[in-house]
Amino acid sequence: MEERVEAQIFLCTLAYNVEWHLRETWKELLFDDEHPGEHENGSPVSPACRSEGALHKVSTQQNGKNPVHSFATLLEGLGTIQGNENWIPAIPEIPSFYQFTKPNEIQKEALGCLGIDGDKLPGRQKNDLKSL
Numbered sequence: 405m406e407e408r409v410e411a412q413i414f415l416c417t418l419a420y421n422v423e424w425h426l427r428e429t430w431k432e433l434l435f436d437d438e439h440p441g442e443h444e445n446g447s448p449v450s451p452a453c454r455s456e457g458a459l460h461k462v463s464t465q466q467n468g469k470n471p472v473h474s475f476a477t478l479l480e481g482l483g484t485i486q487g488n489e490n491w492i493p494a495i496p497e498i499p500s501f502y503q504f505t506k507p508n509e510i511q512k513e514a515l516g517c518l519g520i521d522g523d524k525l526p527g528r529q530k531n532d533l534k535s536l
Contacts, residue, residue, distance in 0.1 A: 427475060429517045433510070435472050437460060470510050482511055485525070 433436045441453035454462075461472045473481070485507055491500035504525035507515060512522035 423475070430514060431476060432467055432473075433470070433473060433478060433517070434475055470513065471479055471508070478510075478514060481508075482514060486510060487525075 427434065427436060435458070437452075437455050437458035439455045439457060441455045442449040443452050461467055465472055485505055487502050487504045489500050489502055492498050507522040507525060514524040
């Protein structure tokens with residue numbers, strides 16, 4: 405039982421670490437403040453003031469070119485990218501191939517922040533999936 409608790413703590417810590425890194429990478433796409441302001445009255449106990457850029461993102465719902473998202477809605481949008489394995493039953497000598505849905509601009513930008521070229525997703529071969 406103790407091992408299961410340790411494993412659960414490890415997985416939760418790992419998940420939090422991944423989320424933290426994704427939030428840092430996607431700051432410009434999220435409502436998160438890219439440049440947090442100073443604390444009110446210089447006190448570290450007081451809440452931090454939002455930067456002008458963050459206030460602009462909140463008021464316009466844009467980051468300049470694209471709509472801004474919450475972390476949950478950005479992940480939800482990325483979850484719509486789908487890969488399908490296709491084959492032609494009438495011609496069995498043709499190998500199967502994967503085809504991905506075409507990412508929209510926001511999805512391309514989010515994938516680009518992670519070092520993944522969103523334009524190269526469609527039509528990837530089964531063996532090429534390891535390179536993602």
